[in-house]
Amino acid sequence: MQLGGPDEPEDEEPGPYDSETHIRVLELQDRRPMGQEIHGVTEPSMHLVRSRVNVPAEPSNGSRLAADSESVGPLSEIKHRDLSAAAVNELTETLLGIISEGPEKHLGFYNSAGPMSLKYHAFQLLPGIGNSKALQMVQLRGIAGWNDFAAVDEACGIDSARLLAERYVKEMEDDAQKPRLLDILVRSEI
Numbered sequence: 288m289q290l291g292g293p294d295e296p297e298d299e300e301p302g303p304y305d306s307e308t309h310i311r312v313l314e315l316q317d318r319r320p321m322g323q324e325i326h327g328v329t330e331p332s333m334h335l336v337r338s339r340v341n342v343p344a345e346p347s348n349g350s351r352l353a354a355d356s357e358s359v360g361p362l363s364e365i366k367h368r369d370l371s372a373a374a375v376n377e378l379t380e381t382l383l384g385i386i387s388e389g390p391e392k393h394l395g396f397y398n399s400a401g402p403m404s405l406k407y408h409a410f411q412l413l414p415g416i417g418n419s420k421a422l423q424m425v426q427l428r429g430i431a432g433w434n435d436f437a438a439v440d441e442a443c444g445i446d447s448a449r450l451l452a453e454r455y456v457k458e459m460e461d462d463a464q465k466p467r468l469l470d471i472l473v474r475s476e477i
Contacts, residue, residue, distance in 0.1 A: 304329060304362040307354045310336065311381045312346045313374040326365055326374050328381055329354065331389065332474050335459055337365040348377055349384075367459045378459070382452040390436060392472050393451050397424075397439050398432035403466075412468060413450040414457070 307329035314326045323340040330351075340346070342358040352359060370378070386393045400409035410421035420443075427442045439447040451468070458464045 303364075304334065304336065304354065307332060307334070307336075307362065310338065310352045310354055310359065310362070311385065312348055312350045312352065313377045313381060314348055314371055315340070315346060316371070325352075325359060326370055327352075328378070328385065329362065330385055333382065333385065333455060333469060335365050335367060335370070336362040338362050348373075349381065367456075379449070379452050379456050382455050383448055386448045386452055387436075390448070393448065394433065394436060394439075396451065396468065396472055397447060398428065412454060412466070414453045415450070416445075 309330040310325065310327040311330065312325050312327045316324050316326065318324050318339070325338045325340060325346060327336055327338070328334070329336055339360040340358065341360055346352055346358075354362065367375070396409075402408050403411075406418070408418070408421035408425065410416050410424050411418065416424070424443050433439045433442070436448045439445070455469050455473075458467050458469050
């Protein structure tokens with residue numbers, strides 16, 4: 288008896304992008320000899336992906352498409368280094384938009400970040416945050432934490448959502464960045 292024959296359903300493992308609901312378009316590219324391809328970021332897990340365009344309607348840069356839409360084909364991974372300069376220029380703003388629309392997980396970083404060692408705080412993972420600024424942020428946070436990004440920005444004098452978006456971009460550029468806030472905050476099942 289053969290397994291997976293016409294009488295037995297095959298147990299299919301879920302694909303890496305099955306839980307993704309939307310794609311934010313970074314760029315639409317023409318492919319030769321014909322057709323178009325989208326380079327984008329998935330929601331909610333923020334993976335860099337590519338997909339062929341099935342329907343000749345032109346999605347624009349920054350537009351949001353349903354991942355299960357008939358207008359796009361299957362999703363596949365694209366590396367940061369394979370993005371065009373135009374797509375790279377859109378990436379931080381696109382991630383910032385995703386963060387702003389679903390701030391809960393991302394704001395949790397500012398409310399729960401702690402020391403990683405005796406000399407290094409998790410806030411120092413963010414671009415431009417040094418030891419003294421990290422200690423100041425911990426004092427300003429207090430026990431209660433912050434309710435929204437505007438409160439973090441006002442108290443600390445930073446653009447908190449943008450700093451997270453810039454860190455995510457850095458992690459997409461370089462897989463060696465550890466710890467990976469994308470994995471901890473966005474892609475974890477917690």
